[in-house]
Amino acid sequence: KQEVTQIPAALSVPEGENLVLNCSFTDSAIYNLQWFRQDPGKGLTSLLLIQSSQREQTSGRLNASLDKSSGRSTLYIAASQPGDSATYLCAVAYASGYSTLTFGKGTMLLVSP
Amino acid sequence: GAVVSQHPSWVICKSGTSVKIECRSLDFQATTMFWYRQFPKQSLMLMATSNEGSKATYEQGVEKDKFLINHASLTLSTLTVTSAHPEDSSFYICSARDGRQKETQYFGPGTRLLVL
Numbered sequence: 001k002q003e004v005t006q007i008p009a010a011l012s013v014p015e016g017e018n019l020v021l022n023c024s025f026t027d028s029a030i031y032n033l034q035w036f037r038q039d040p041g042k043g044l045t046s047l048l049l050i051q052s053s054q055r056e057q058t059s060g061r062l063n064a065s066l067d068k069s070s071g072r073s074t075l076y077i078a079a080s081q082p083g084d085s086a087t088y089l090c091a092v093a094y095a096s097g098y099s100t101l102t103f104g105k106g107t108m109l110l111v112s113p
Numbered sequence: 114g115a116v117v118s119q120h121p122s123w124v125i126c127k128s129g130t131s132v133k134i135e136c137r138s139l140d141f142q143a144t145t146m147f148w149y150r151q152f153p154k155q156s157l158m159l160m161a162t163s164n165e166g167s168k169a170t171y172e173q174g175v176e177k178d179k180f181l182i183n184h185a186s187l188t189l190s191t192l193t194v195t196s197a198h199p200e201d202s203s204f205y206i207c208s209a210r211d212g213r214q215k216e217t218q219y220f221g222p223g224t225r226l227l228v229l
Contacts, residue, residue: 004156032216043119043206044157044220089156093216100147101218103156 002027004092006104013080014112021075021107023090028071035064035075036089038106044089048075080111115141117209119221126197127229134192134224136207142187143209147218148180151204163190187212197228 003026013019023033032051036044048057048064050073056065063076077084087108091101116139126132136146145164149157161177163169163184171177181193190209194201204225208218 036220041204041223041225043117043222044208046217046220049216091157100159100162101157103158105154105156 002092002094002102004090004102004104006088006090006107008107009105010108010110012110012112015080015082017080017111018076018078019080019109021077021088021090021109023073023075023104025071025073025092025102027094028068029094030068031093033064033066033073033093034091034101035062035073036091038087038089040087047088077109080109082111082113085109085111115139115209115211115217115219117143117207117219117221119205119207119224121224122222123225123227125227125229128198129196132194132197132226134194134205134207134226136190136192136209136221138188138209138211138219141209141211141213141219143190144187144212145210146184146190147208147210148182148190148192149206149208151206151223157206160192194226197226199228202226202228 005024007022034049035047050057050066061078066073087106089106090104118137120135148160151157160175161169161171163182169182184190206223208220
């Protein structure tokens with residue numbers, strides 16, 4: 001059974017700090033990996049998608065890296081802001097085309113002013 | 114961007130009643146829709162995958178007679194929780210895949226179900 005693990009489960013930082021969220025997956029034969037943001041009681045917003053052939057993707061203050069051989073991905077958030085407070089989910093697709101996503105439990109981030 | 118809506122956003126019902134949740138793709142045709150369930154502080158767990166015009170494929174451990182899924186059109190899928198019980202209380206999220214962009218799923222805002 002494929003498993004996706006996210007560490008830490010929760011993180012609290014002061015505004016302005018750079019931070020790293022971690023995601024690991026048991027099967028390195030992935031198709032792609034996505035990072036999502038989920039606000040309390042809300043749906044998911046896709047942040048970054050990394051194809052298995054890619055090493056990283058960047059969007060604004062967010063940078064996601066992928067090391068398929070070691071089964072790891074990191075999400076780097078630069079200069080964190082209170083508006084970044086949310087739960088960040090990592091999801092892995094293991095098959096091409098009509099693949100389904102396997103999600104981690106998420107990291108709950110709180111950025112205090 | 115592609116938008117997926119869910120209705121209702123909140124539902125409270127008595128034990129034993131049935132609840133229907135709608136998932137709509139507003140500006141694209143969704144050949145495939147997915148239904149997930151999320152318990153507090155847990156990850157999203159895929160319940161079933163539905164393709165327009167065919168029967169849904171359920172994940173192991175999900176009762177197909179309890180969670181009825183209908184995907185009758187390219188823009189609408191419904192999940193009916195039949196004879197709901199308190200343990201069915203959860204956050205239900207749908208996602209939809211645009212037939213032209215097979216790698217991307219667009220997620221709905223979710224439906225919070227509370228069964229008393």
